[in-house]
Amino acid sequence: MARPKDKIFLWINRRWCKRCGICVAVCPTKVIEIEKSGYPVLAHMDKCIDCGMCVIMCPDFAIFDDQEDKKLLAKIL
Ligand code: SF4
Numbered sequence: 001m002a003r004p005k006d007k008i009f010l011w012i013n014r015r016w017c018k019r020c021g022i023c024v025a026v027c028p029t030k031v032i033e034i035e036k037s038g039y040p041v042l043a044h045m046d047k048c049i050d051c052g053m054c055v056i057m058c059p060d061f062a063i064f065d066d067q068e069d070k071k072l073l074a075k076i077l
Pocket residue numbers: 012016017018019020021022023024040057058059060061062063
């Protein structure tokens with residue numbers, strides 16, 4: 001279920017991202033853009049509807065929607 005706007009958290013872990021662009025293609029509200037280096041950036045978070053598509057469809061599990069998961073990952077990376 002979508003969270004309130006102020007509770008939405010998304011983070012892209014570049015160490016796992018292979019720059020395939022799938023997250024950009026599946027985002028229904030065009031939140032994600034590709035920067036010059038080829039990596040995706042969450043350029044328009046104000047448009048995010050917290051649908052979770054980018055998280056689910058990333059083949060490398062590189063997108064996180066939970067701040068606690070990010071913290072856990074930081075300990076092992
Ligand atoms: S779908 Fe995942 S691996 Fe592909 S560009 Fe987006 S974050 Fe990177």
